[in-house]
Amino acid sequence: MQKALISASAHEHGRALAGKAALVTGATSGIGLGIATALAAAGADVVLNGLGDAAEHRNLIEGLAAEHGIRTAFSGADMSKPDEIAGMIAAATDELGKVDILVNNAGIQHVEAVETFPPQKWDQIIAVNLSAAFHTIRGVVPGMKSRGWGRIINVASAHALVASPFKSAYVAAKHGIAGLTKTVALETAEHGITINAICPGYVLTPLVERQIPDTARARGLTPDEVVRDVLLKAQPTRKFVTTGEIGALAVFLSSDAAQSITGAALPVEGGWTAQ
Ligand code: NAD
Helix, strand or coil, rough: EEEEECCCCCCCCCCCCCEEEEEECCCHHHHHHHHHHHHCCCCEEEEEEEECCHHHHHHHHHHHHHHHEEEEEEECCCCHHHHHHHHHHHHHHHHHHCCEEEEECCCCCCCCCCCCCCCCHHHHHHHHHHHHHHHHHHHHHHHHHCCCCCCEEEEEEECCCCCCCCCHHHHHHHHHHHHHHHHHHHHHHCCEEEEEEEECEEEEHHHHHHHHCCCCCCCCHHHHHHHHHHHHHCCCCCCCCCHHHHHHHHHHHHCCCHCCCCCCEECCCCCCHHC
């Protein structure tokens, strides 16, 4: 595990999450990076996880540590591999002493009709978007129970609440995460732990950018038509949601003011599921 350590003393006063330790999966890009940055700005120490280039990850954690005066570390664990997930939880606990805030965010997508949807893509999406959260949650709940405080935030999707065609694995995994969220909320409610699912609408991250050409092919549209007539058509605001908005909600859910919010699936989707 890579790590960066900067003294927090100059920064820690008055920040809501000072002294808390967070672990964010899929934090090298998009929404996960937005959440990790928001938690860091609120004073939490943060372990970031994700795939990709080690040198970029070092720059990322060193930049966050320097900017916010917090401790940061990085784990390259693959969220489709339960043994690597267990290793990540152990290393994060080693580095920061505990995991108070767990954000299950890593996610992947594949857009194709169900009858040609490759079975290995199905398995991979269920592993990363759903089963990984089971493995991380079972790893951190004992420590949270022993300290009588914990926050678990699952980055689900509007697709945890409603479906779209050609996304069978993704929609199944996201509906599954909503069920896991409710179940664990009931099991942990008396231990000072909350667990909630944030359900974003479309956020213009690499995950969405990558699916525009596939959706164009699947629906016989141009990429511009996909943005206007498929993505933003779903959202009455006709605007993409931003990573900063999701980060701000994650900070609020991590605060003591949110201690009575648990087991919820919270839409942040410009009115999509109100229709
Ligand atoms: P992204 O592609 O920008 O980032 C995905 C992150 O997950 C990256 O850090 C990547 O390295 C990591 N990742 C992927 N596979 C991994 C694996 N096997 N092990 C470890 N890390 C892995 O995507 P994003 O749009 O920021 O999506 C983040 C989450 O938000 C996902 O769960 C996604 O389903 C959800 N979401 C996204 C949108 C959107 O419109 N972008 C909307 C609703 C929900």
